[in-house]
Amino acid sequence: MSTLWKQRYAQRTQRMTSSIIRELLKFTTQPDIISFAGGLPGPDLFPVEEVKEAAEAVLETKGRIALQYSTTEGYPPLREMIVRHMARYGIVVDIDNVLITSGSQQALDLIGKILVNPGDKLLMENPTYLGALQAFTMYGAEFATVPADDDGMVTSQLEDALRAGPKFIYALPNFQNPTGVTMPLERRQELIRISDHYGIPIIEDDPYGQLRYEGEHIKPLVVIDAECLECEHNGKYTGNVIYLSTFSKTLAPGLRMAWIVAPKDVINKFVQAKQGTDLQCSTFDQMVAYEVGRGGFIDRHVHRIREVYGHRRNVMLAALEKAFPDASLGVRWTRPQGGLFLWATTPDWLDTAELLKDAVKEKVAFVPGAPFFPGGGGHNTMRLNFSNARDEQIEEGIERLGRTVMRRVEAHKVQ
Amino acid sequence: MSTLWKQRYAQRTQRMTSSIIRELLKFTTQPDIISFAGGLPGPDLFPVEEVKEAAEAVLETKGRIALQYSTTEGYPPLREMIVRHMARYGIVVDIDNVLITSGSQQALDLIGKILVNPGDKLLMENPTYLGALQAFTMYGAEFATVPADDDGMVTSQLEDALRAGPKFIYALPNFQNPTGVTMPLERRQELIRISDHYGIPIIEDDPYGQLRYEGEHIKPLVVIDAECLECEHNGKYTGNVIYLSTFSKTLAPGLRMAWIVAPKDVINKFVQAKQGTDLQCSTFDQMVAYEVGRGGFIDRHVHRIREVYGHRRNVMLAALEKAFPDASLGVRWTRPQGGLFLWATTPDWLDTAELLKDAVKEKVAFVPGAPFFPGGGGHNTMRLNFSNARDEQIEEGIERLGRTVMRRVEAHKVQ
Numbered sequence: 001m002s003t004l005w006k007q008r009y010a011q012r013t014q015r016m017t018s019s020i021i022r023e024l025l026k027f028t029t030q031p032d033i034i035s036f037a038g039g040l041p042g043p044d045l046f047p048v049e050e051v052k053e054a055a056e057a058v059l060e061t062k063g064r065i066a067l068q069y070s071t072t073e074g075y076p077p078l079r080e081m082i083v084r085h086m087a088r089y090g091i092v093v094d095i096d097n098v099l100i101t102s103g104s105q106q107a108l109d110l111i112g113k114i115l116v117n118p119g120d121k122l123l124m125e126n127p128t129y130l131g132a133l134q135a136f137t138m139y140g141a142e143f144a145t146v147p148a149d150d151d152g153m154v155t156s157q158l159e160d161a162l163r164a165g166p167k168f169i170y171a172l173p174n175f176q177n178p179t180g181v182t183m184p185l186e187r188r189q190e191l192i193r194i195s196d197h198y199g200i201p202i203i204e205d206d207p208y209g210q211l212r213y214e215g216e217h218i219k220p221l222v223v224i225d226a227e228c229l230e231c232e233h234n235g236k237y238t239g240n241v242i243y244l245s246t247f248s249k250t251l252a253p254g255l256r257m258a259w260i261v262a263p264k265d266v267i268n269k270f271v272q273a274k275q276g277t278d279l280q281c282s283t284f285d286q287m288v289a290y291e292v293g294r295g296g297f298i299d300r301h302v303h304r305i306r307e308v309y310g311h312r313r314n315v316m317l318a319a320l321e322k323a324f325p326d327a328s329l330g331v332r333w334t335r336p337q338g339g340l341f342l343w344a345t346t347p348d349w350l351d352t353a354e355l356l357k358d359a360v361k362e363k364v365a366f367v368p369g370a371p372f373f374p375g376g377g378g379h380n381t382m383r384l385n386f387s388n389a390r391d392e393q394i395e396e397g398i399e400r401l402g403r404t405v406m407r408r409v410e411a412h413k414v415q
Numbered sequence: 416m417s418t419l420w421k422q423r424y425a426q427r428t429q430r431m432t433s434s435i436i437r438e439l440l441k442f443t444t445q446p447d448i449i450s451f452a453g454g455l456p457g458p459d460l461f462p463v464e465e466v467k468e469a470a471e472a473v474l475e476t477k478g479r480i481a482l483q484y485s486t487t488e489g490y491p492p493l494r495e496m497i498v499r500h501m502a503r504y505g506i507v508v509d510i511d512n513v514l515i516t517s518g519s520q521q522a523l524d525l526i527g528k529i530l531v532n533p534g535d536k537l538l539m540e541n542p543t544y545l546g547a548l549q550a551f552t553m554y555g556a557e558f559a560t561v562p563a564d565d566d567g568m569v570t571s572q573l574e575d576a577l578r579a580g581p582k583f584i585y586a587l588p589n590f591q592n593p594t595g596v597t598m599p600l601e602r603r604q605e606l607i608r609i610s611d612h613y614g615i616p617i618i619e620d621d622p623y624g625q626l627r628y629e630g631e632h633i634k635p636l637v638v639i640d641a642e643c644l645e646c647e648h649n650g651k652y653t654g655n656v657i658y659l660s661t662f663s664k665t666l667a668p669g670l671r672m673a674w675i676v677a678p679k680d681v682i683n684k685f686v687q688a689k690q691g692t693d694l695q696c697s698t699f700d701q702m703v704a705y706e707v708g709r710g711g712f713i714d715r716h717v718h719r720i721r722e723v724y725g726h727r728r729n730v731m732l733a734a735l736e737k738a739f740p741d742a743s744l745g746v747r748w749t750r751p752q753g754g755l756f757l758w759a760t761t762p763d764w765l766d767t768a769e770l771l772k773d774a775v776k777e778k779v780a781f782v783p784g785a786p787f788f789p790g791g792g793g794h795n796t797m798r799l800n801f802s803n804a805r806d807e808q809i810e811e812g813i814e815r816l817g818r819t820v821m822r823r824v825e826a827h828k829v830q
Contacts (some may be wrong), residue, residue, distance in 0.1 A: 004616045004655060005681045010554070012533045016687040040484055048478030051699075055470040069455055102517060106693040112554065117425045134691040138528065167423050185825070201419045240419060252482035254698035259678035266420045274429040278521040282697050283669035284466075314628040407680030410758050 015137045020411045034397035035365040039177065039340055040388040042312075045305055046252050047292065054196050055293035058284070066284045066351045072271045074100025074259075075286035081293055082259050086245075089209070090223040093237045096264045099228035101269060102281050103405075104207055104246045106274075108135035111203060113241070114266075115167060115272045116141045122136040123166035127372035127381075129177045129205065132170055145375030150334060152176060152183035155190040162194070173221060175208045175339025178372045181214040183382045185218050192224045195240065207249055207258075210302050213310030222261065239263035247289055249340070250302050251308050255285045309340070309387050316342055316386040323402025331405060333384075340387040343369070347382055350408055352382045358407065364400040423761045430552045450780040451810035454592065454755055455803040457583050457727075460720055461667050462707065467654075469706035473699065481699045487686045489515025490701035496708055497674050501660075504624070505638040508652045511649050511679045517696050519622055519661045519673045521689075523550035526618060526657070528688045529681075530582060538581035540568045542787035542796075544620065545591045547585055560790030565749060567591060567598035570605040577609070583616050583657075588636060590623045590754025591796040593787045597752050600633050607639045610655065617656045622664055622673075626751035628725030637676065654678035664703055664755070670700045712725060724755070724802050730809045731757055731801040736818025746820060748799075755802040758784070760795055765823055767797045773823065779815040 057065050073079070079098045086093065101107040101264040108131060116122070118140025124133070126145035133143070144164035147154045153171060158403070171191065173183040183191070195202050204221045220228075222241040226233050239262070246258035249255075260270060274280070317335060330347040344366075346352060352368040359365060369381025386394060456735035473481050488494070494513045500507065516522045523546060531537070533555025539548070548558070559579035562569045568586060576650060586606065588598040598606070610617050619636045634642075637656040641648050654677070661673035675685060691693070707713065732750060735757075739746040745762040759781075767783040774780060784796025801809060 001668075004531070004614060005657070005678060008530055009684065010530055010535075012526070012532075013529050013684055013688075016684070016691070021466040037607075038484075043479035043483050046479055048474055048482065051482060052471065052474040052478070055474065056467065059463055059467040061468065063467070064458035064461055065669075067461040067463065067466060067669040068458050069668045100699075102693040105691070109692045112427050113425070113427055115420070115423055115444070117427075120425075130690070131694075138688070138691050158585070199419060201423070252699075253484045254480075254482040256693065256695070256697045263420060269424065269428055269431070273428075273553070275519070275545070276553050277692070278517040278526045278671065279546075280671070281518075282671045282700050284667075284703075285697050285700060288699075 012138055012140065015140075021050050033360070033363050033365055034389065034400065035148075036384040036389070036397060037367050038384070038385055038388060040385070041249055041253060041340070042308065042388050043335050045308055047297070047301055050292050050297055051288060054288045056289050058287045062287065065286045068283060069285075070263060070280055070283040072275045072280050073267075074098070074281060075283065077260075077294070078290040083364050085298075085375065086261070090226075091233070091237070091243065091261065092226065092235055093261055097261050097267060097283055099260045099262070099267050099274070100281050100286060101258045101260055101274070102256045102278065103248060103253070104205065104244050105131050105135065106277075107244045107258055107260045108132050108205075108272050109138075110260070110273050110277070112136045112139035112141065113277070114205050114269045116331060121164045121166045123164065123169040123200070124160055124374050125171060125176070126171065126203065126375035126379055127178055127369060128373050128374060129172060133374055143319040143374035148176075148179065148181065148374075150181055151187060152186065155189065155194065156188045158191065158194050162198055162200060166200060168203055169195060170203045170205065171221065172205045173218070174206055175211065175336050176339070177207070177339070178341055178367070179343040179367065180334045180336030180339050180341045181343070182218065188218065188221055192221060192228065196225070196228065203244070204241050205244045207246045208339040209245065210250055211306060211309060211340070213306055213313060213336045231286070237261070237268075242266065246270065247293075247298070250298050250305065251289060251292060255289055257285060257289045258283065312386045312389065312391070312394060313342065315391045316384065316398060319395045319398035320344070323398050324405070329409065338391060340385055342384045342386055344382050344384060346382070346405060347409075348380055349406070349412060351379045353378060353379070355404065359401060359404045362400045362404045364397045366401070416454055427553055427555065430626070431557075446722070448775070448778050448780055449804065449808050449815065451781040451799040451804070451812060452782050453800055453803060455670060455800070456664055456709075456755070457723065457803050460723055462712070462716055464739045465707050465712055466667065466703060466765055469703045473702045473706050477702065481702045485698040485701075487690045487695050488682075489513070489696060489700065490705060492709070493701050493705040494674075496705055500713075501654060502678070505634060505650070506652070506658065506676065507641065507650055508676055512652060512676050512682060512683050514675045514677070515696050515701060516673045516675055516689070517671045517693065518663060519620065519659050519670070520546050520550065521651065521692075522655070522659045522673060522675045523547050524553075525675070525685050525688050527551045527554035527556065528692070530683045536579045536581045538576055538579065538584040538615070539789050540591070541790035542593055542784060542793055543585065543789060544587060547620065556670070558789035558798055562790075563591075563594065563596065565596055566602060567596050568602065568606065570602045570609065573609050575607065577615060581615060584610060585618045585620065586636065587620045588633070589621055590626065590751050590756070592622070592754070593756055593782070593784065595749045595751030595754055595756045596760040597633065603633065603636055603639050607636060607643065611640070611643065618659070618660045619656050622659070622661045623754035624660065624673055625665055626721060628721055628723060629727060630752045652676070654681075654764070657681065662708075662713070665713050665720065665818055666704060666707060669695065670704055671705045672700060697809070727801045727804065727806070727809060728757065730806045731799065731813060734810045734813035735759070738813050739820070755800055757799045757801055759797050759799060762822060762824075763795055764827060765820070766792070766794050770797075770819065770823060774816060777819045778817045779812045779819065781816070795806060
């Protein structure tokens with residue numbers, strides 16, 4: 001009988017490709033594989049005890065509220081806490097600018113829902129976050145791209161790319177997923193200048209902004225936009241940039257707590273869209289997230305995360321040096337200042353999707369880079385996650401990866 | 416700057432009307448208004464202590480799993496529990512037929528996403544659930560309708576309605592939202608017969624099925640379809656009916672836990688769509704729901720809910736008799752065998768949207784019926800919720816409603 005449904009699938013299902021990331025996440029559950037494929041935070045850092053105390057306190061004092069329906073916008077004290085939290089980073093908004101979403105993935109879906117008509121062009125970095133491509137594609141988006149280098153989006157090529165007439169620019173300035181690279185201040189300013197000049201608004205996706213392991217904090221686009229010298233906003237939110245962030249990396253992804261910052265009338269549209277999508281996020285999880293965070297715990301906890309992930313990044317960088325000592329081989333990698341990912345490039349002739357098959361036999365996994373490139377290319381790239389493995393696993397896994405690559409290199413020489 | 420976004424809204428936002436239900440839910444927060452408008456379960460029945468113990472147990476024993484990402488399909492033990500639970504109601508499926516969703520609203524959204532092309536006709540009861548109309552409308556659905564009476568969908572008019580060439584039939588056979596009416600077995604069999612004959616599949620939405628206060632349980636459509644005499648399924652799921660249910664009414668809506676039953680290949684499409692939508696439901700809430708339910712607590716708890724809601728229904732029915740003693744007035748109401756809602760009809764000339772303005776002044780609220788009618792009509796109808804008020808509130812609220820209606824009637828006589 002299921003053919004009865006199959007012949008009824010909407011056209012947009014043809015755009016749903018079985019996600020490579022999803023297929024690969026299956027490897028992470030095999031205990032003997034060392035996986036750098038996921039984007040998972042290290043569970044050893046989850047504040048289990050704090051969440052337990054918070055859940056108890058919420059159910060003890062406000063149980064009947066926590067288990068009831070609540071407003072689509074989100075739990076007001078949580079939204080207020082987010083407003084205060086962002087103010088410390090220079091993002092000056094009020095509660096009506098904030099909508100709670102079920103992870104940043106839902107923010108991306110709602111953006112697709114209220115902004116994307118079939119055939120609309122969106123301007124993406126090449127490469128960019130796969131989840132955004134998936135979400136926007138479902139609404140019929142097409143992609144124009146601007147190249148990225150070790151400093152992120154190449155803003156000198158932005159005006160060229162704008163000729164495609166994009167509806168908005170989607171950018172991840174901090175420790176980008178997948179490449180781990182960060183846009184310097186000058187490029188951010190240039191991006192805002194061009195965005196303002198041509199009147200093309202920006203979606204700034206910032207899941208990792210707080211996870212910086214070296215160098216100085218760089219202002220987010222939303223702050224640079226608010227501080228522009230020619231305008232009279234005096235640091236107040238202009239509405240030009242829709243800003244996304246999340247507790248998935250600073251608290252726990254299992255609670256699915258993230259938020260969108262947008263102008264009030266755009267928030268109203270998001271709220272209407274979210275109402276038809278899932279009514280609201282879990283009241284309980286929102287109250288637990290607030291209870292954990294309200295005393296400043298998350299800020300303190302972030303220090304610990306930075307320390308551990310920064311160390312793991314160092315371990316991976318050292319392991320890569322050891323596994324690929326010969327620079328003439330042409331294997332290169334980024335040195336991310338923060339975030340969860342490192343990005344490696346192999347020689348041109350080496351297709352990392354093919355390489356993965358060998359790697360899995362060698363019991364190590366990564367994400368091949370090509371699917372992250374809406375503008376094509378990247379067949380010789382891969383994403384390596386360093387947040388969710390112990391030191392010795394990172395060392396062993398990178399050694400296995402080194403062996404796998406070297407075997408291909410030897411075979412290539414013979415040909 | 417927000418005009419920059421406004422001029423970029425997708426065309427589908429024009430179909431988003433500010434929800435009347437949502438606007439009305441605002442009344443429920445005013446303490447002096449007695450609201451029959453929401454669809455809220457009674458918070459006095461929430462198993463706060465059981466959820467507290469479950470949350471503690473989950474975080475104590477599996478905290479690092481509960482706070483981590485997990486699979487899009489949902490927490491396997493919860494899906495297995497749902498399979499066992501449904502088997503007791505004659506729905507014989509396996510875990511691969513079950514996807515966990517963030518409330519039934521997300522199930523409706525995912526159905527829209529994978530099945531509805533702009534302009535597709537969907538066959539709905541007139542009236543039907545507003546949330547389904549909202550979800551499907553976002554994907555460009557148009558609606559064909561079949562009338563409903565005090566026994567639900569009038570199946571004798573179904574073949575006529577099928578001439579519109581609908582993609583599927585959406586039905587709520589048990590204690591329908593908004594009318595509270597229930598389809599008798601004969602109509603259900605007739606619906607399945609016609610669906611099979613014409614090859615038009617069915618979405619069966621069953622959030623209230625367990626909340627029956629009088630009369631005998633009637634088999635859901637999905638079971639009748641599996642038991643059809645001519646076919647060889649022997650009670651095994653045919654895939655013809657996609658079945659939706661939820662823990663929102665039997666456990667707690669704040670956890671946003673519901674599920675879809677569908678053929679495996681359709682579940683795969685739902686999973687791909689959900690991945691781009693929000694990745695997964697809260698791992699923590701899924702594990703808490705499983706922990707609360709695994710020892711059979713939900714089944715026991717449902718007995719208590721039935722008792723209390725059944726009583727509240729009786730109180731509302733008695734209050735209506737008292738408030739509208741004169742049958743010649745033309746105010747009628749349904750006697751629901753279960754669920755959360757009762758449906759009242761006023762004289763033809765009385766527009767309940769207008770009446771609501773008076774009612775709010777009188778400090779009582781309900782939902783005017785017209786928005787529930789995709790095929791038009793219903794201007795003299797209203798939905799009354801009886802699950803979320805104490806006896807004396809129900810009595811006082813219905814008395815106020817009676818006064819409000821009578822004032823209109825007097826004014827009408829004068830004209």
